[in-house]
Amino acid sequence: QITLKESGPTLVKPTQTLTLTCTFSGFSLSTFGMAVGWIRQPPGKALEWLALIYWDDDKRYSPSLKSRLTITKDTSKNQVVLALTNMDPVDTATYYCAHKTPDSGFYYFDQWGQGTLVTVSS
Amino acid sequence: SYELTQPPSVSVSPGQTARITCSGDGLPHQYAYWYQQKPGQAPVLVIYKDRERPSGIPERFSGSNSGTTVTLTITGVQAEDEADYHCQSADNNYLWVFGGGTKLTVL
Numbered sequence: 001q002i003t004l005k006e007s008g009p010t011l012v013k014p015t016q017t018l019t020l021t022c023t024f025s026g027f028s029l030s031t032f033g034m035a036v037g038w039i040r041q042p043p044g045k046a047l048e049w050l051a052l053i054y055w056d057d058d059k060r061y062s063p064s065l066k067s068r069l070t071i072t073k074d075t076s077k078n079q080v081v082l083a084l085t086n087m088d089p090v091d092t093a094t095y096y097c098a099h100k101t102p103d104s105g106f107y108y109f110d111q112w113g114q115g116t117l118v119t120v121s122s
Numbered sequence: 123s124y125e126l127t128q129p130p131s132v133s134v135s136p137g138q139t140a141r142i143t144c145s146g147d148g149l150p151h152q153y154a155y156w157y158q159q160k161p162g163q164a165p166v167l168v169i170y171k172d173r174e175r176p177s178g179i180p181e182r183f184s185g186s187n188s189g190t191t192v193t194l195t196i197t198g199v200q201a202e203d204e205a206d207y208h209c210q211s212a213d214n215n216y217l218w219v220f221g222g223g224t225k226l227t228v229l
Contacts, residue, residue, distance in 0.1 A: 039220075045223075046208070046222045046223045047159075047208050047220040048220060049218040060216060060218075096165075106153060106170070107152070107153075107155075107211070107216065107218055108155040108167060108170050109157075109165075110167055112164040112165055112166070113164065114164055115164050
């Protein structure tokens with residue numbers, strides 16, 4: 001059974017860097033085909049894909065946020081970390097991590113974490 | 123950048139059929155996926171590869187693709203189906219994109 005859980009600060013100040021950790025179980029990110037992604041959702045708004053990291057350390061970023069995002073993995077700890085620099089109130093959102101299907105050539109998340117609400121305010 | 127367009131809202135009466143569309147120029151080339159999201163909860167995959175249903179998803183959920191538009195159909199809508207529905211796909215660079223979401227109201 002695959003589970004994921006996000007952790008990190010619930011409140012950050014403008015200009016600060018947000019660092020979120022996704023701790024997962026039920027799979028290994030060192031296994032061929034595995035990947036974990038991050039998605040966010042501002043209150044009352046749409047889902048927005050942020051980043052994805054593959055088992056081989058290949059990384060994909062949303063073009064609109066690429067300059068501010070960094071995704072890394074720690075295979076030994078079963079964790080994926082997302083950093084988002086220069087936070088602004090418009091970055092207030094629930095941040096989710098999710099497991100990508102290992103089926104090569106198909107791009108969907110088959111398991112999601114519960115999400116964590118991050119508020120940006122001074 | 124690539125965009126997926128959904129209607130903001132769809133309303134149906136219980137027992138009727140709800141159809142939620144998602145349009146995008148890349149949909150003839152990449153599969154579409156659908157997620158259901160109830161208030162305060164994380165999204166749940168209900169359709170993958172345009173029309174496949176994950177285990178545990180009721181048969182009343184189905185998907186179809188007609189080129190640049192994909193459709194999520196819920197046949198015999200139940201009150202519990204009231205939720206936001208999000209389509210998702212990928213562009214030619216394997217970057218992911220979500221639609222704007224559709225709020226399904228069961229009258």
